[in-house]
Amino acid sequence: MSAWPDELTVDPIGEWPGTLTATRRRSDFASTWTQTLELLDRETRMLGGKNVRLQVAIPAQHFRLDGRPRATAKAEHPGVILTLDSKHGALSYPCDTFEGWQDNVRAIALALEALRKVDRYGVTRGGEQYRGFLALDAAPKLDTRSAWLVLWHAAGYEVATLPNHSDRVAVEILRKAKRKTHPDTGGNAEAFQRVTEAEQYLRDAGEI
Numbered sequence: 001m002s003a004w005p006d007e008l009t010v011d012p013i014g015e016w017p018g019t020l021t022a023t024r025r026r027s028d029f030a031s032t033w034t035q036t037l038e039l040l041d042r043e044t045r046m047l048g049g050k051n052v053r054l055q056v057a058i059p060a061q062h063f064r065l066d067g068r069p070r071a072t073a074k075a076e077h078p079g080v081i082l083t084l085d086s087k088h089g090a091l092s093y094p095c096d097t098f099e100g101w102q103d104n105v106r107a108i109a110l111a112l113e114a115l116r117k118v119d120r121y122g123v124t125r126g127g128e129q130y131r132g133f134l135a136l137d138a139a140p141k142l143d144t145r146s147a148w149l150v151l152w153h154a155a156g157y158e159v160a161t162l163p164n165h166s167d168r169v170a171v172e173i174l175r176k177a178k179r180k181t182h183p184d185t186g187g188n189a190e191a192f193q194r195v196t197e198a199e200q201y202l203r204d205a206g207e208i
Contacts, residue, residue: 003034003184004068005041005052011067011196016079020145021096024078027103036106040082043112045157047086055081056101060193061183067196075101088127088133093208106119140199150198151177170208174199 004010031039044052057080062073079096082105093111118129136155142150154177177195180189202208 003037006036007044007049007052008037008041009051009053009067009200010069011059011063012054012193012202013057013079013081013198016096017081017092017094020077020079020175024097025126027038027098027100027106029103030105031100031106036102036109039113040105040109043109043116044084045158046116047084047088047091047112049084049086053082053200054105060196061188063192063196065178065184078105080102080108090120091130091133093133109167126189127177129143142198144202144207146207147198147201147205148207150194151202154181154195156180167208174208 022028029036056069057076057078057090058073059076062070064070075190077096078099078101079094079099081095083091084091091109095111096106097107098104114130119127155173156176157173177191178199179185181191181195183192199208
């Protein structure tokens with residue numbers, strides 16, 4: 001899985017939106033995984049995508065230290081969720097139609113391509129085709145202070161108040177927090193999951 005785009009964040013699914021598909025079908029996609037990631041990268045860029053995030057049903061302990069799933073990782077179910085901030089707003093695309101999670105990523109990438117092509121024929125003028133995929137606002141489980149405290153405690157610091165820190169210090173705290181909680185280095189999956197959630201919150205908030 002060396003073809004992951006640098007701009008794409010990959011992490012475990014928290015909660016599936018709605019009910020998982022009971023009967024899935026086998027896809028007839030002939031493309032390679034590299035081609036799928038290239039298509040996904042192209043289409044999210046065409047949307048002016050920022051904070052592009054792919055959630056997969058792979059437990060946190062099966063992610064490498066660089067934030068990518070291991071090549072041998074097995075998904076608990078094939079559902080995936082792509083979210084991004086686009087020029088049309090915050091978009092969310094869940095998909096579990098097919099038996100393989102990589103096929104569902106391919107389906108989302110193809111859907112993005114098809115939606116973009118609608119504009120070619122002048123049928124829409126303001127990105128109306130994306131409205132059904134606008135992400136619903138939800139109350140965050142974390143705030144900036146609590147997210148930083150998660151990282152500070154995971155890194156081994158006991159603090160009563162959150163100290164000031166530079167960007168360099170923030171990177172070091174995050175590195176230590178991941179190393180100490182990662183299952184491969186003696187941590188546990190639950191703690192590592194909390195760290196990755198805190199990291200994602202702070203990245204989304206522009207803190208790191």
